[in-house]
Amino acid sequence: MSLLTLLPFIVLIGAMFLMTRSAKKKQQEAIEMRNQMQPGSGVRTIGGMYATVKEVNEDTVLLDAGPGVDLMFAKNAIGAVLSDDEYNRIVHGIEHDLRSDADVVPDDASSLTGTDESSDAAVSDDKPVDFGKKDAADEQADAKADEQPKKTDGGSEAK
Secondary structure (H helix, E strand, C coil): CCHHHHHHHHHHHHHHHHHHHHHHHHHHHHHHHHHCCCCCCEEEECCCCEEEEEEECCCEEEEEEECCEEEEEEHHHEEEEECHHHHHHHHHCCCCCCCCCCCCCCCCCHHHHCCCHHHHHHHCCCCCCCCCCCCHHHHHHHHHHHHCCCCCCCCCCCC
């Protein structure tokens, strides 16, 4: 056999080696992350549940999911160990990186309009406000349009 015939097989074996190597590397990182769990740290399971670690054993982890709710999980079921800031942001909605100089959005629109007594006086001029009502001239034009003969579709009168 020539080298040219074996080249596709060599490339295929090399690609498979590189893929398994990266998968093993990710697996080692996951094992290392799970070994770094300590009681009190926040975790996310592979099912998407957030809890705090209560106890770490050889193959299992005891999680505190809420008041009086303790759950036993396999270590492999832990998807991520979260930092304290990230856990508090997700679970409790607490933001630690708020800046005091950032724009604050108010809860109501009253502070956005900037209404004063002087601006209220300017609005209360004796100008009529249009609420979509029709004038008498508009009503007469509509009545004349209704009086005009309507076209038929060729019923019994069209003989």
